[in-house]
Amino acid sequence: MKRTRTALIAIAAAAALALTGCSAQGGGDGTGTGGDEEAAFTDVSIIVPADPGGGWDQTGRTIAKVLTEQDIVKTAPVTNVGGAGGTIGLAQLANVKDPATLMVNGLVMVGAIETNGSQVRLEDATPIARLTDEALVVVVPADSKYEDLKSLIDDIVDNGQAVTVTGGSAGGADHILAGLMLEAAGLGSAEIPTTLNYTPNAGGGEAVSLILGGKVAAGISGVAEFQQHIEAGKMRALAVSGESEVPQLPGVPTITEAGYDVVLTNWRGVIAPGGISDADRAELERIVTEMHDTAEWKKELETKGWADAFLTGPELDDFVTQNITDVTGTLKNIGLI
Structure with missing residues (x-):
């Protein structure tokens, strides 16, 4: 499924x-x-x-x-x-x-x-x-040993806490995406929290500093937040999280194309x-x-x-209610709550 x-x-x-x-x-x-x-x-x-x-x-x-x-x-x-x-x-x-x-x-x-x-x-x-x-993007420092998403995910599965991933707040879209990729790689809900070494940040600037400074193995954020650093050759994009490739990052595969059956976008x-x-x-x-x-x-x-993704009124109320239910279920499935 x-x-x-x-x-x-x-x-x-x-x-x-x-x-x-x-x-x-x-x-x-x-x-x-x-x-x-x-x-x-x-x-x-x-x-x-x-x-x-x-x-x-x-x-x-x-x-x-x-x-x-x-x-x-x-x-x-x-x-x-x-x-x-x-x-x-x-x-x-x-x-x-x-x-x-x-x-x-x-x-x-x-x-x-x-x-x-x-x-x-x-x-x-x-x-x-x-x-x-917005689609999210998984990036590594420009000089990283990881040439594709599979090499990164395999290393996390094999070496767990030794491989640090950074992104936004705990329980947010970036954190959820990291958990979903490990779930797609075969880890169970009990294994993901002990395997994933995720460093949360309160702002995108902190994550950028960690990635550019080589303090973490990889980072996850919205395309717009990392785009300038990717274009400047300071970060390398491994995959994007939408249904299809994004025009701002031509040639970067989706996570699904990279071999992991996951799609996540951030509203x-x-x-x-x-x-x-x-x-x-x-x-x-x-x-x-x-x-x-x-x-x-x-x-x-x-x-x-x-x-x-503009939406207001009763349709927005319904969307928010359903999204709370969906996200809570996802967090439970990947062991984050």
């Missing part, structure tokens, strides 16, 4: 104040509403629940850029709140009073909530939109604080939809290799 998993699956006081305070976007000044009257946000705050340099950070800053450059909102400041696969940021979002707030989220957060036993769950927030879907979207009014949710959906419909957003998707 084909094992295919597709996922459509300490902080500074000033930052804390910025996140928990009620800013000018909400309240009674005509720029927002806490009631059921029509909402109109002229500014939004964007929270990236990760350190700079990774896919969430790229997503959040791209959203801010398009929103402001296309005059959809006046300002869209970005705040990074890294740690624990986004669950630290999610916990802070639970205390945010300003409804004109968007937090980047996605498959990584779904998995991290389970692996970290987070008390605040995705169900406690307000889904606004699913935006993108990203935005959520808002829980308990906001229907009017506030509708206004945030309007803002994000207007952004999605711009030529500038479409250009950013093409440049970064992100697939358009």
Whole structure:
């Protein structure tokens, strides 16, 4: 049976104040509403629940850029709140009073909530939109001894903890992909946790440093996060995780083509604080939809290799519910929870 998993699956006081305070976007000044009257946000705050340099950070800053450059909102400041696969940021979002707030989220957060036993769950927030879907890429340093994916996986199976793989947060898409590849190589759910030596990172910049510094054997992340280093000849791509090859990395095989029956893509979207009014949710959906419909957003998707996976409303609610079920099952199957 084909094992295919597709996922459509300490902080500074000033930052804390910025996140928990009620800013000018909400309240009674005509720029927002806490009631059921029509909402109109002229500014939004964007929270990236990760350190700079990774896919969430790229997503959040791209959203801010398009929103402001296309005059959809006046300002869209970005705040990074890294740690624990986004669950630290999610916990802070639970205390945010300003409804004109968007937090980047996605498959990584779904998995991290389970692996970290987070008390605040995705169900406690307000889904606004699913935006993108992206293949992951398995890379090694340019001078690595691994010439293809099989040589890497064989070494992990044979030597276990001696072979270190890095990527994003524990329980996130990168970690799940590593486990799925070992499952496809024949390891059972009890063997995978003791065989896989996975080093998680709160941001893409940390993973890049480990790979380029030769501190790890391999790395996994979104194509957009590693693409420039692959093109510069500093990393070598072994395989991508989608159904087909990606245009940004011509000639790089899929994991399935490399001999392992695994497909995994990483979705990203935005959520808002829980308990906001229907009017506030509708206004945030309007803002994000207007952004999605711009030529500038479409250009950013093409440049970064992100697939358009736009979804809002009841269909998004259903997707999130099903994705939580699917990811939890996958984590159990590969022994990560």
